[in-house]
Amino acid sequence: MSDEPSVSTDPTLSDQSQANAATRRKRRTVIGAAAAVIIVLAAAAGITAWATSDEPGKTTAAADDKTLTVALQLFPDNLDIRSTAGAALDQTLIDNVYQPLVSRDPKGKILPGIAKSWTASPDSLTHTFTLFPGTMFSNGDPLTAKDVAWSINQVTAKQYKDYQALASVESVTATDDQTVVVKLKQPDPALLYTLAGRPGLVFDEKATNDPKSTAVGSGPFLVDSFKAGATLTLTRNPKYWGEKAGVSSVAFKLFSDTNAIVNAVLDGSVDVAGIDPNLLPKVKGNPNYDVVTGFASDKFTLAFNNRVAPFTDLKVRQAVRHAIDHDAIVKAIGAGKTLYGPIVDSDPGYQDLSGLYPHDAAKAKQLLAEAGHANGLELTLKIPSFYGTTIPGLLTSQLAQAGIKLTVTSVDFPTWLKEVYTNHDFQLSIVDHAEARDFSNWANPKYYFGYDNKQVQQLYQQATTATSESAYASLLQQAAQIVSQDAAADWLYNPTANTAVRKGSPACRRTRPARGST
Secondary structure: OOOOOOOOOOOEHHHHHHHHHHOOOOOOOOOOOOOOOOHHHHHOOOOOOOOOOOOOOOOOHHHHOOEEEEEEOOOOOOOOOOOOOOHHHHHHHEOOOEOEOEEEOOOOOEEEOOEEEEEEOOOOOEEEEEEOOOOEOOOOOEOOHHHHHHHHHHHHHOOOOOHHHHOOEEEEEEEEOOEEEEEEOOOOOOHHHHHOOHHHEOOOOOOOOOOOOOOOOOOOEEEEEEEOOOEEEEEEOOOOOOOOOOOOEEEEEEOOOHHHHHHHHHOOOOOEEEOOHHHHHHHHOOOOEEEEEEEOOOEEEEEEOOOOOOOOOHHHHHHHHHHOOHHHHHHHHOOOEEOOOOOOOOOOOOOOOOOOOOOOHHHHHHHHHHOOOOOOEEEEEEEEHHHOOHHHHHHHHHHHOOOEEEEEEEEOHHHHHHHHHHOOOOOEEEEEEOOOOOHHHHHOOOOOOOOOOHHHHHHHHHHHOOOEHHHHHHHHHHHHHHHHHOOOEEEEEEOEEEEEEEOOOHHHOOOOOOOOOO
């Protein structure tokens, strides 16, 4: 609960895999390439960072002793990335401490990870990955294909986070120390994308550490210290098998709200920080920082609890959607794009669905009357407190024009996770769904939305077994249109990412090609 993919001329997925195998891309050392709130915003503008030497394994003296301080507004309660939900773990640990079998750039393009190349059989049912030689874990243990196979198999066996994404996998085996073979039950056009996320992370089978507070990974950084919900410090991994990190450490710090983050930029206590669009004028005048605008895959979603009244009534859901003025929301936020469906314009399956529910307060009133609420309707909105008051305030006034009285309850994030996400105790909620390509949530009736449409589930299942990108996208497009027509939720907007980066910071440097790349 962020990235424009490369344009495809619709080759088969097998052809795409072979093309990837023929290209040796540089292995980047990144800080939070998957971060949704802070770092991916920077990464989208090329601020991925760190290696500054022309010689693999070395860094310049100037960067060698630097600490980069990164502001976050969400923070993990523990470090067990296999079992614990939340984007904060992806932001801080993936590609920094733990590495996936393959990686992806900020635009969703698949790149080498621990695997330097891969091929697919003509029927797309067998994928063979060849690992970089000399890879090792931070404790000095060699990283072999057996570790890769064990790690991926454990995701399914233990039902770790996102294990459902591996439903197509029949077996994962190591045929020698540097070769992993993944056999599928049916074609899976999202396999590589999946293996670039949590399901593809590689762990040391022999490690005995407590994953909630420590980490044994293969990435360019180690976990130096961790205080749940407060701070996380990474230090350079001296045993890293690839190109060494260009800073000695990275300090992630939690800030209570967007104003606190801006104040940290103004007093110079952070190097990288995501900035609320409404607060940009305060930062743009600071001569010590550059403001970088990037893309985000975030979908700020007004979630309906489809399991409970009155949202079991289609007319009520439609009324709420017609009552919302999306253009006004984007204007108030100060940046971003309107969004009328569950897929952003950079992901497969996007289409413009703005014509389904245009802002029309009179239509909303009519639908409410038809649903038996001619005298109005009272609804409750439960939101995480760090989202502030701008959107809830707008929704309160907009819904009031349609005869809906909205009562807003703001709770801390752990409470939101328990009450809304886990116990489904809500009518309306707002959450930023930051993960790209997350349409599977709408095909999962057990998800907190409670949306259950068999046709959507069938279309999604067909999409996940498509053998071409165009077929995959077309099926998702059909499913997404049904979800939007059903008014399963309202998608408030797709934000524009603004990141303040200290001038001269190591975050402004680009990596050099790693060994074996061209």
